[in-house]
Amino acid sequence: MAGFAPSLAKPDTQQSSTSSLIYDPKVRGIFYQVLTVALVALFVWEITQNTIHNLEKANIASGFGFLQGRAGFDIAQTLLPYSSDSTYGRALLIGLLNTLQVAFFGIITASILGFVVGIARLSKNWLIARLAQVYVEIFRNIPPLLVILFWYKGVIAVLPQARDSIALPLASYLNNRGLFFPKAIWGNGAWMVGVALVVAIVASIVIFRWARARQARTGQQFRSGWTAIVLIIGLPAATFLALGSPVTFDYPIAGRFNLTGGSTVGPEFISLFLALSFYTASFIAEIVRGGIMAVAKGQTEAASALGLRPGVTTRLVIIPQAMRIIIPPLTSQFLNLTKNSSLAVAVGFADVVAVGGTMLNQTGQAVEIVALWLVIYLSLSVTTALFMNWFNAKMALVER
Amino acid sequence: MKKTILSAAIGAAVLGAASAASAATLADVKAKGVVTCGVSQGIPGFSNPNDKGDWSGIDVDYCRGIAAAVFGDPSKAKFVALSSKDRFPALQSGEVDVLTRNTTWTISRDTSLGFNFRTVNYYDGQGFMVKKSLNVKSALELSGAAVCVQQGTTTELNLADYFKANNLQYNPVVFEKEADATSAYDAGRCDVYTTDQSGLYAIRLKMKNPDENVVLPEVISKEPLGPAVRQGDDQWFDVVSWVHYAMVSAEEFGITSKNVDEMKTKGGPDIKRMLGAEEGSKIGTDLGLTNDWAYNIVKTVGNYGEVFARNLGPETPIKIERGLNALWTKGGLQYAPPIR
Numbered sequence: 001m002a003g004f005a006p007s008l009a010k011p012d013t014q015q016s017s018t019s020s021l022i023y024d025p026k027v028r029g030i031f032y033q034v035l036t037v038a039l040v041a042l043f044v045w046e047i048t049q050n051t052i053h054n055l056e057k058a059n060i061a062s063g064f065g066f067l068q069g070r071a072g073f074d075i076a077q078t079l080l081p082y083s084s085d086s087t088y089g090r091a092l093l094i095g096l097l098n099t100l101q102v103a104f105f106g107i108i109t110a111s112i113l114g115f116v117v118g119i120a121r122l123s124k125n126w127l128i129a130r131l132a133q134v135y136v137e138i139f140r141n142i143p144p145l146l147v148i149l150f151w152y153k154g155v156i157a158v159l160p161q162a163r164d165s166i167a168l169p170l171a172s173y174l175n176n177r178g179l180f181f182p183k184a185i186w187g188n189g190a191w192m193v194g195v196a197l198v199v200a201i202v203a204s205i206v207i208f209r210w211a212r213a214r215q216a217r218t219g220q221q222f223r224s225g226w227t228a229i230v231l232i233i234g235l236p237a238a239t240f241l242a243l244g245s246p247v248t249f250d251y252p253i254a255g256r257f258n259l260t261g262g263s264t265v266g267p268e269f270i271s272l273f274l275a276l277s278f279y280t281a282s283f284i285a286e287i288v289r290g291g292i293m294a295v296a297k298g299q300t301e302a303a304s305a306l307g308l309r310p311g312v313t314t315r316l317v318i319i320p321q322a323m324r325i326i327i328p329p330l331t332s333q334f335l336n337l338t339k340n341s342s343l344a345v346a347v348g349f350a351d352v353v354a355v356g357g358t359m360l361n362q363t364g365q366a367v368e369i370v371a372l373w374l375v376i377y378l379s380l381s382v383t384t385a386l387f388m389n390w391f392n393a394k395m396a397l398v399e400r
Numbered sequence: 401m402k403k404t405i406l407s408a409a410i411g412a413a414v415l416g417a418a419s420a421a422s423a424a425t426l427a428d429v430k431a432k433g434v435v436t437c438g439v440s441q442g443i444p445g446f447s448n449p450n451d452k453g454d455w456s457g458i459d460v461d462y463c464r465g466i467a468a469a470v471f472g473d474p475s476k477a478k479f480v481a482l483s484s485k486d487r488f489p490a491l492q493s494g495e496v497d498v499l500t501r502n503t504t505w506t507i508s509r510d511t512s513l514g515f516n517f518r519t520v521n522y523y524d525g526q527g528f529m530v531k532k533s534l535n536v537k538s539a540l541e542l543s544g545a546a547v548c549v550q551q552g553t554t555t556e557l558n559l560a561d562y563f564k565a566n567n568l569q570y571n572p573v574v575f576e577k578e579a580d581a582t583s584a585y586d587a588g589r590c591d592v593y594t595t596d597q598s599g600l601y602a603i604r605l606k607m608k609n610p611d612e613n614v615v616l617p618e619v620i621s622k623e624p625l626g627p628a629v630r631q632g633d634d635q636w637f638d639v640v641s642w643v644h645y646a647m648v649s650a651e652e653f654g655i656t657s658k659n660v661d662e663m664k665t666k667g668g669p670d671i672k673r674m675l676g677a678e679e680g681s682k683i684g685t686d687l688g689l690t691n692d693w694a695y696n697i698v699k700t701v702g703n704y705g706e707v708f709a710r711n712l713g714p715e716t717p718i719k720i721e722r723g724l725n726a727l728w729t730k731g732g733l734q735y736a737p738p739i740r
Contacts, residue, residue, distance in 0.1 A: 074563075162673075348551075348580065
């Protein structure tokens with residue numbers, strides 16, 4: 001190579017240096033990239049300038065100063081303290097937390113349900129496999145908005161009125177205003193229970209690592225799973241009892257209009273959460289089924305030949321390989337669920353879009369609020385994607 | 401507007417047609433041949449489409465009045481149904497020429513939103529509707545109730561203020577569309593529905609059993625409803641305002657759609673002046689219209705009293721008395737400056 005290249009380059013260097021620069025693919029590449037960046041920057045700058053110019057022309061106040069103003073409206077379900085005296089910024093934060101809450105619980109439930117249904121579709125039992133198939137085909141083929149309205153108007157709205165609430169175990173009630181259950185009020189020293197839980201979790205992780213290292217060294221197995229379960233449940237429970245059960249409950253009781261006291265989950269949250277979970281689970285089920293079917297049959301046969309039982313084969317041979325195929329499309333489903341949560345507007349759940357919509361109307365700051373929405377959803381999606389990429393790298397094939 | 405074509409196109413994409421519509425709305429309307437009004441998605445008596453898509457209501461007739469004044473033809477009005485959330489961006493961006501959509505005139509809407517209000521075509525106030533079976537007699541008994549309300553309205557803010565001022569607890573259930581909020585109330589999701597009192601009477605008619613609902617006596621706010629236009633276009637603002645004043649003046653003079661032709665020839669000098677029958681009068685042309693602008697409004701749409709009676713009055717299913725909306729000569733608040 002070293003002796004070959006100069007003889008080719010020689011004729012070029014004898015021509016004028018400008019024309020050689022023009023025909024140099026590297027220089028050309030850089031030129032077009034700079035040009036593209038400059039054009040995009042100019043485009044963005046023009047949009048910004050023009051928007052500002054037009055807003056000024058129309059006498060519309062602009063900027064983000066309005067976020068410090070008093071909101072003046074109330075929100076039904078809030079995770080942090082909030083009243084109509086709070087600022088617009090805080091109202092938006094409450095909306096964001098509501099979005100995160102429904103997305104978080106939705107993702108967990110959809111994953112569990114999706115895995116169960118996906119594996120059930122591959123079951124050798126005809127009835128289980130067909131039931132799972134019917135589930136997938138129904139929920140996959142209905143728009144998510146209709147699934148939300150189905151739960152809100154079709155299921156929850158026909159529950160009894162507050163006066164005829166359905167009594168559930170543990171002093172809980174269900175009616176068309178939501179689910180009511182006792183609220184725990186922690187007494188003195190209750191924080192020790194939390195400490196015990198953290199200690200148990202840390203101890204379990206240590207035991208897992210030790211057991212794995214020992215198995216790699218000696219081949220001896222240790223029942224670390226059972227030990228961890230006993231630790232995580234047992235240690236806080238023992239602490240709780242040793243402290244003399246420092247908890248009291250605030251029970252829901254019938255008020256003039258509705259049940260009062262206790263904790264409430266509104267029908268808006270319930271219907272949105274159930275709809276997103278059921279809808280997304282049908283897609284996850286298909287991804288799981290596809291992932292499992294993509295693992296070569298030889299793997300199962302090799303495991304059987306080694307004498308592994310079917311359950312162990314699934315858990316230790318099939319699933320770990322299937323996960324590598326499942327995780328990337330799973331990420332898209334998590335992102336979809338988070339974004340679909342903006343359909344909350346249809347049932348009046350105070351998510352970030354609904355709260356932002358109210359703010360938009362009260363302040364008229366349309367450009368600013370739409371920009372905030374975009375930034376919020378973009379950040380949520382990027383964060384989820386980064387986490388899933390990390391998880392994917394962790395699950396990837398480790399070559400020894 | 402000294403911007404390039406490129407930026408104008410981008411600006412239009414970002415902000416609707418704000419750049420094009422900001423200056424001379426009257427000229428734009430004349431060029432288009434139609435006046436575009438933002439109206440509600442369906443409030444009986446104010447702006448409500450029937451099953452054929454024909455609109456009726458007091459706000460709709462206001463818009464037809466504008467069309468009659470500009471074109472001499474009330475049918476040259478186009479209606480754009482807007483949710484309470486979408487109405488302001490629609491006006492700001494120039495999607496509609498005027499918002500005749502039972503919108504409350506407040507200082508912040510007049511200033512920071514960049515709008516202008518002047519006339520009030522319906523004086524309203526916020527009230528509450530509850531189920532009769534709850535046996536509630538006053539709004540002060542509503543502590544602990546779930547309240548259905550439409551998103552992004554002054555109603556939502558007044559509700560928060562009223563319950564806070566009276567130390568009452570409540571649970572707001574907020575919907576973007578009025579229809580969703582009312583159906584949730586009807587289905588029993590809420591104990592209370594709140595909006596302007598005129599709206600409550602109209603909405604009560606849509607309930608499964610209208611007689612099971614009762615409107616509480618309290619009026620907790622002032623809601624002057626009137627048309628809004630964009631700031632910075634005084635000519636168009638004048639046209640929109642004087643359409644209302646012409647309708648009120650006509651009622652005051654006793655001019656109706658039936659006797660307007662007779663009045664034009666036989667009326668007193670002030671009536672002749674208003675209807676454009678005065679020699680050498682420039683009232684109409686100074687407004688940017690023709691001299692028979694007021695005649696056209698009254699002839700084709702009617703005076704304020706006729707419009708009220710047709711859409712809201714005791715003869716309609718809504719059955720609202722004139723009350724605050726009577727003429728000032730009859731103890732109400734409707735008053736028009738002189739047309740001279």
